[in-house]
Amino acid sequence: MAVALGLNFHHDTSAALLVDGRLYAAEEERWSGLKHHRPHGRHKGVLTLPAASLDWCLNAAGIDPHQVDSVWAAGMRPTPAGGEWLATEHQELAALLPDPLGRRLRLMSHHTAHVLSGYLISGLDHAAGLVIDAGGSSLGLDFGTARERVTGFDLRPGHIERIHQAMPDLTPSPGGIERIHHSLGHFYRNMAHRVIPPGDEAEGSMMALAAYGDPARYRHAIGELIRHGDDGTIRITAPYGSADTRTPLPLGSRTWTQDSAGVVPLAERADLAASVQEAFAAAVVHIARHLRQLTGAPALVFSGGCALNSHLNGRLAEAAGFDEVFIAPAPHDAGTAVGAALYGWHHHLGHAPLPAPTDAGWGPLPGEVAYGDLPEGWHMLPDLDRQFTPAVAGLLSEGRILGWVQGPMEFGPRALGHRSILAHPGRAETRDRLNRIKQRASYRPFAPAVLATHAPSWFTGNGDPFMNRVTRVRSDRAAEVPGVVHHDGTARAQMVHAGHTGLEPLLQAFHQRTGVPMLLNTSFNLKGTPILRTAAQAAHAAAVLGLDALAVGTTLLISDSLAPSEPALERSA
Template identity: 75%
Template sequence: MPVALGLNFHHDTSAALIVDGQLYAAEEERWSGLKHHRPHGQHKGVLTSPTASLAWCLEAAGIEPDQVDVVWAAGMRPHPVGGQWLATEHEELSALLPDPLGQRLRLMSHHTAHMLSGYLISGLGHAAGLVIDAGGSPLGADFGPGRERITGYDLRPGHIDRVHQTLPGLCAGPTGVERVHHSLGHFYRNMAHRVIPPGDEPEGSMMALAAYGDPARYRKPIGELIHLGDDGTVRITAPYGSVDSRTPLMAGGRAWTQAGVANVSLSERADFAAAVQEAFAAAVVHTARHLRRLTRATDLVFSGGCALNSHLNGTLAQDSGFDGLFIAPAPHDAGTAVGAALYGWHHHLGHDPLPAPADAGWGPVPGTLPLRDVPEGWKSLGELGDRLGPTVAGLLAGGSMVGWVQGPMEFGPRALGHRSILAHPGVADSRDRLNTIKRRAGYRPFAPAVLDTHLGDWFTGDADPFMNRVARIRPEHAADVPAVVHHDGTARVQTVTAGHTGLGGLLEEFRQQTGLPMLLNTSFNLKGTPILRTAAQAAQAAAGLGLDALAVGTTLLVADHGQHAAPARGWAA
C-alpha cells in the first residue's frame, strides 16, 4: 500500500495524502477558523504545522504515521525570527512533525510544488508550465541567487525542466546597493492596496472593480512601471514590485497611497484598477508567449497565486498562442501540499499520475446535524431523502437563499458545491442581498455553477470545474441571469457534470423547474473567516447570515424570519 504525504507549513498551511491513488487534502484554516491560518499580525517567518489537517488525512485514510513512505514539503526559507536564524528550515519543519514523519521529510522548490499541483492531475503529456506568485523559494533558483518570482517549465511525463526564471535584481540606491523585487504577485497586491479600502480582500476586489473602469486614463503611468524583455523577462520599477505600498505612486496628478484610498472617488479607482489589470495581464501573456516559443508545447499549465486571476485566465491561452490551458484546482499556496504529495507519489514512488479530477472534494464530510444545533427561529423538516433535491430546487426557484452542505469539503479557495450558498441566478436582487449579508463591496460579482452539457448554449469561451476562469455570456441570455453576469458581460463559470456529488442532481432539478441550467454559487462563510467545515458551523452561519434554508446531507432546515437572527460572527472551530 504505497503512501505519499505532502505538506505546506507556510501561508495557507495544509496537508495532502495519497494512499493507493486516493487523494485526501485539507487546509488548516478550516479547523482553526483563521483565514489562511494566520493570526493577525503574526510574523511571516513563523512556521505553523498542519496539525489538524494532517491528523484528519491520516485518520480518513486509516493510516498510521509509520506507514507513510515519503514526506515532501515546499520550502520557502522564511524571514529570520527576531533578526536571526534559529535553525535551518528543514530542521524547523522536521521538529514540527511527529515521528517518524519528521525523519522522512524532504524539501522541494515552492514553485515546482505549485507546478505539479496542476500538471500531475492535468492528464496532459507535453506542456509548458508557468508559475507566478508573490515569491517562492531559493531551492528552485537555478538561474542565480534569490527567491522564485516567475518560473517557466518544459513538462513531459517523468521530466520537470525549468527553462525560464525571473529573480530579484540589484541596483544602486540612496544608501548603497539595493535589491529590486520583480514580483508580479507583489505588484498586483501593491496596486490593490492603493484602490481597495482596508477590510476588503484586495486582489479579488480590484479585479472586480476593474470591469467598471477605463484603462486608458492611467495606462501610461501604470504601463511604465513594467518593462518586458525580449527574453521573456519582466522587470518592475522599484519599489512597486515589492510589499512596499506606502511609497506614493504619481498617476494622473494624484499621489496614490494605501492611506489615501478613502479620498479617491470610486470611478477614479475603477480606472486605476482597469489599467493595473491590463498591465498585469500583458506581462503574464508576454511570459507565456516566450514559453510557447521555448517549449513548442501546445498546452499551458498555470499555477501560483496569480493563477487565481480569473479575468486573465479567460483569454490567456488564446492571447499567448496555446491551444489549451489547465489551471491547478488550488493554485494558491495551500495547493503546494497537493503538488508535494503528487511529486512523492509519481516521481519518488514511481506510480502513474492521478487522473484529471472533475471536483476538488478531497476533505472531511460535515457530519450530522443534531436537533440541539438547530438555531433559534429555525425548524427542521427532517430527513427528506430523495425529496431533498426537488424541495431545495423549489425553494431556490422561489427566490430563497440556501446553505448547501454536502459530502466531502472542497480543497482550495472556491466553494464548488459542497460548502456553498446557492441562489437563483435570474433574480437580480440575489446579488445585492448576498453582497449585503456577506458584507462585500456591491460591485463584486457572484459565480454561476453550470451543467457542463449546457455551457455552450449560454457562454462563449472555455470554463473549468474549479471556477478559475471567466467566460462571456451570450448576449441573448444576459438578461436571463443578471445575478451572475458581471458589468463587462463575463462570469466566473464552474462547470458541473451530472455525476457531481455536490451539485449535479440539484442543478438538473432546478433546470427542470425553471429552464435555467445554472445556480448562483458562492462560498459558505462569514466575512473574514474560512469556508466552514462542519454541520454545526453551517447551522450557526446560516442563522448569522440570515439565509432562508439550510440543507446538510438530506436534512433540511428552514428559517422563520419573524424571529431575529443572530449577528454574523466568526464560527467556532
C-alpha cells in the first residue's frame, strides 16, 4: 500500500490523501461553515491545521497516520527579516500535525503545488505550466517579502522546470528599497473592489458584469496600467499591482475607490469591468504565448486563483497558440493540497500520475435525512425506488427549483452535481426566481450542466467537466435555454460524461421528458457561506431558501407549498 498526504495550511485550508491511486480531498470550510475557512478579522497569513478535512480523509480511507508514506505542503509564509523562512515555517507547520505526520512533513513551493494540481491529473505528456495568483511562496532573502506572482514551467513526466518568473522592481526611496509588485491577481482584485459593492464576491461579479460593458470607454487608460515586455514580462503601474485599494484611480472626470463601487451608475461600472477584463486577458495571453515559444509544448496547464476566470479560459488556448488548455477542478489555493499529494505520489513515491478525471467527487458522503431533520412545512415522500429519477425530472420540467445532494462532495469552488441547486434552463422566470432566492445580482449568470454527447448541438466551443471555461451558445439554440445564456451569448458549461453518478441519470431522464439535455446548475449554499456538506444542512438550507423540493440519495422531500397532487409526480408514479 502506498499513501501520500497533501495539506494546505493557508488560505482555503484543505487536505488531500492518495491511497493506492484513489484520491480523497476536502476543504476545511465545509466543516467550519466559514468561506475560505477564514474567520472575520483573521489575517490571510495565519497558519491553520485542516483538522476536520484531514480527519475525514484518514477515516474515509481507513488509514492510520503511521501508514502515511509521504507528507507534503505548500510553503507560503513571507520572509522575516534576517530569518530562515523555510525552516521557521516548517517547524511551525510540523508542530500543528499529530505524530508522525509532523516528522514526515516536507515543504514545496506554492506555485509548484498549484501547477501540479493540474498537470498530474491532466493526462498530458509535455505541457507548459502557468500559475498566476495574488502571491505565493517567498522568492528568497534577496527579495525580502517578495513572493511568487507569475510563474512559468516546462512540464514532462518526472520533470518540473521553472522557466519564467515575474520579479518585483527594486526602486530606491527615502525609506530604503521600495518593491513594486506586478501581481495580475492583485490587479484584478484591486479593480474589482472599485467596481463591485461590498457583500458580493468581487472578482466573479466583475467578470460577469464585464459582459454588459463597452471596453472602449476606458481601454486606453486601463491598458496604460499594464505594459508588456518582449520576454513575456508584465509591468503594472504602482500601486495597482498590489493589495493597496486605498489609492484612488483617476479615470476621466471620475476618481475610482472602494467607496465608488456603491454610488457609480451600473453602466459606468460595467464599462470599467469590461476594460479590466480585456486588459487582464491580454496580459495572460501575452505570458502564455511566451511560454509556448519557450517550451514548444502543445498544451498549457493553467492554475492559481486567476485560472478561475472562466471568460479568459474559454479563449486562452486559441489566443495563445496551444492545442488545448487544462484547468484543474480547484485551481485556487485549496487545490495546492491536491498538488502536494500528487507530488508525493508521483515524484516522491515514484508512482504513475492519475488519469484525467471527469468529475471531482472526492469528498464525504452526505448521510441520510432523518425525520428529525425535516423542516417545518415539509414532508417526505415514501421510497420511490425506480421512480425517483423520473419524479425529480418531472418536477424540474414543471419549473420547480430543487436541491440536489448526491454522493461524494465535490472538491473545489463549483457545484458539479453533488451539492447543487437545479432548475429548468429554458425558463427565464425560473432563473429570475432563483436569483432572488440566492440574493444574487441580476447580471450574474447561471451555468448549464449538459450531457457531453449532446453538447456540440448546443455549444460552438469546448466546455470542461469542472465549469472552468465559457463557451458560446449556438445562436439558433440560445432562445431555448435563456436561463443559462449570459448577456454576451456565452455559458460556463459543465460537460457531464458517462458515469457521473451525481447528474448523468437525471440529465438523461430530463432530456427524454423535455428534449433539453441540460439543467441549470448552481451551488447549494446560503449567501455568504460555503457549499454545504451534509443531508441535514441541505434540509435546513432548502427551507431557508424556499426551494420547492430536495433530493438526497433516493429520498425526496417536498415543500408543503407544492401540492402532493403535483402533475409531474403523478405522471412519474
